[in-house]
Amino acid sequence: MSDVDAAADRETDVVVVGAGLAGLTAARWLDGRDVDVRVLDARPQVGGRLRSREVDGVVVDLGTQWVGPGQRHLRRLAADLGCEQVRQRAEGDALRYDGNGTHRGKTAIDSLPLPARLNLGAAVRLLDRRSGEVPLEAPHRAPDATAWDETTLATWRDGALRTRRARALFDAAVRSSFGSEPADLSYLSVLFAVRAAGGFERLTGLDGRPRTRIAGGVQTLADRMAADLSGRVHTDSPVRAIAHDEDGVVVRTDDESVAARHVVVATAASRVACLDFDPHLPARRAALSRRPPHGAVVTCVATYEVPFWRPDLSGDVLDEEGPVCRTRDVSPLDGERGVLVGQLFGNAARRWSERTRSERRSMVLDRFAEYFGDRAVEATGYTDVAWPNVPWSGGCCGAAFPPGILTTVGEALREPVGRVHWAGAETATRWPGHMDGGVQAGKRAAAELVGRLRTD
Numbered sequence: 019m020s021d022v023d024a025a026a027d028r029e030t031d032v033v034v035v036g037a038g039l040a041g042l043t044a045a046r047w048l049d050g051r052d053v054d055v056r057v058l059d060a061r062p063q064v065g066g067r068l069r070s071r072e073v074d075g076v077v078v079d080l081g082t083q084w085v086g087p088g089q090r091h092l093r094r095l096a097a098d099l100g101c102e103q104v105r106q107r108a109e110g111d112a113l114r115y116d117g118n119g120t121h122r123g124k125t126a127i128d129s130l131p132l133p134a135r136l137n138l139g140a141a142v143r144l145l146d147r148r149s150g151e152v153p154l155e156a157p158h159r160a161p162d163a164t165a166w167d168e169t170t171l172a173t174w175r176d177g178a179l180r181t182r183r184a185r186a187l188f189d190a191a192v193r194s195s196f197g198s199e200p201a202d203l204s205y206l207s208v209l210f211a212v213r214a215a216g217g218f219e220r221l222t223g224l225d226g227r228p229r230t231r232i233a234g235g236v237q238t239l240a241d242r243m244a245a246d247l248s249g250r251v252h253t254d255s256p257v258r259a260i261a262h263d264e265d266g267v268v269v270r271t272d273d274e275s276v277a278a279r280h281v282v283v284a285t286a287a288s289r290v291a292c293l294d295f296d297p298h299l300p301a302r303r304a305a306l307s308r309r310p311p312h313g314a315v316v317t318c319v320a321t322y323e324v325p326f327w328r329p330d331l332s333g334d335v336l337d338e339e340g341p342v343c344r345t346r347d348v349s350p351l352d353g354e355r356g357v358l359v360g361q362l363f364g365n366a367a368r369r370w371s372e373r374t375r376s377e378r379r380s381m382v383l384d385r386f387a388e389y390f391g392d393r394a395v396e397a398t399g400y401t402d403v404a405w406p407n408v409p410w411s412g413g414c415c416g417a418a419f420p421p422g423i424l425t426t427v428g429e430a431l432r433e434p435v436g437r438v439h440w441a442g443a444e445t446a447t448r449w450p451g452h453m454d455g456g457v458q459a460g461k462r463a464a465a466e467l468v469g470r471l472r473t474d
């Protein structure tokens with residue numbers, strides 16, 4: 019028996035901290051290989067950043083929304099769980115709002131004036147080409163890694179984009195993917211995220227390709243995994259401390275201490291700094307958890323009797339001015355009702371998370387009226403989630419670090435610390451910070467453990 023587990027209340031093979039997609043996937047994999055697991059989550063429900071609720075009689079997603087193209091880990095998981103994947107309707111024009119009015123096109127880019135469109139196209143091609151030089155397993159080994167990591171995305175943008183309109187649209191697309199401002203992001207880490215998603219337009223949704231949703235709400239994925247793991251998933255169990263030595267770990271919540279052979283930490287990267295490790299994490303890992311990818315988002319949903327913007331408009335809006343940055347039609351496919359989701363990101367999300375829901379409601383409906391006309395203020399239902407205020411959640415959405423992190427301490431991101439393993443979506447090499455990344459990271463951590471458990 020390890021020194022650290024002398025006084026533990028119970029024992030298991032592996033404790034998983036966090037019942038989001040990453041933690042539940044890791045537990046599911048381990049459970050499928052006859053490893054005894056105990057999943058502990060701080061919140062009253064599983065799912066983490068997946069959150070589906072009924073609003074005005076319609077199930078809507080208030081956290082994660084979209085399964086992007088190429089998210090094969092997530093698609094496979096959904097199929098295994100019997101969750102139907104439905105394709106978003108895409109008929110009608112998209113809108114771009116520039117503060118003076120709306121502009122229509124098949125995609126937001128199509129409505130840019132020609133010089134801006136050409137300028138943006140060339141910059142995006144350059145970004146995509148350069149991202150090919152960034153190794154997914156080790157972005158800090160890219161040929162110009164140090165220089166790129168010292169540069170913010172905003173600095174690169176100012177050199178690459180000459181027209182004001184191209185810059186404004188680029189910034190809005192970046193905000194809507196990373197939940198962060200271009201000035202807060204390392205250029206290297208954005209190149210990494212672009213490569214990991216298969217291209218800038220794919221990552222940001224500027225490609226105009228219809229996205230997929232999970233029928234009945236994305237939280238179904240987590241609920242079904244937790245049901246399969248019945249008895250091994252414990253909510254309302256915030257983990258406070260992790261003691262570890264060469265023989266085992268002890269994980270402490272407010273109510274119990276659990277001895278295990280290994281622990282998988284599957285929280286958002288920013289939550290790692292809140293855990294009390296004994297012994298302390300090595301300096302590089304500790305530094306990483308103090309300066310994690312850290313976006314902000316507020317998701318606002320309005321319901322209507324009918325999707326009155328169709329068939330002319332698709333409901334897709336990229337707003338260069340904000341505060342609402344991105345709006346999309348998320349109406350149920352099998353009914354008459356109309357549903358719009360509007361999202362605020364970065365600085366606007368932080369500012370508006372400090373306001374009341376009723377203030378946000380009137381601001382958001384006013385913005386919708388700018389895009390779709392006065393009928394937009396006649397919402398039959400409204401709700402929102404200001405994610406900066408949600409306990410235990412951490413950043414959103416994509417994973418891009420501030421300058422100077424990836425090249426100095428980034429290699430510690432996935433490296434186990436003795437018997438402590440890492441599995442949040444931000445540790446993925448495909449779609450990091452996204453659902454697909456969460457599933458990939460959970461599987462990777464589980465595979466890492468299966469090997470270790472055999473040789474323990």
Ligand SMILES: Cc1cc2nc3c(=O)[nH]c(=O)nc-3n(C[C@H](O)[C@H](O)[C@H](O)COP(=O)(O)OP(=O)(O)OC[C@H]3O[C@@H](n4cnc5c(N)ncnc54)[C@H](O)[C@@H]3O)c2cc1C
Pocket residue numbers: 035036037038039040041058059060061064065066067068080081082083084085086255256257258284285286289293315316317405410411412413414415416441442443444450451452453454455456
């Ligand atoms: C508003 C929003 C929109 C998004 N949109 C998309 C999208 O359209 N497409 C997409 O692919 N991705 C999207 N994402 C990102 C995606 O949701 C996440 O990348 C993914 O769900 C993360 O999964 P995870 O398991 O790594 O982390 P989480 O889902 O954050 O799970 C971590 C869990 O750890 C728990 N926890 C934290 N600290 C402790 C502790 N001390 N003790 C016990 N438990 C703890 C938390 O309660 C949480 O349940 C979005 C995210 C948000 C917030």
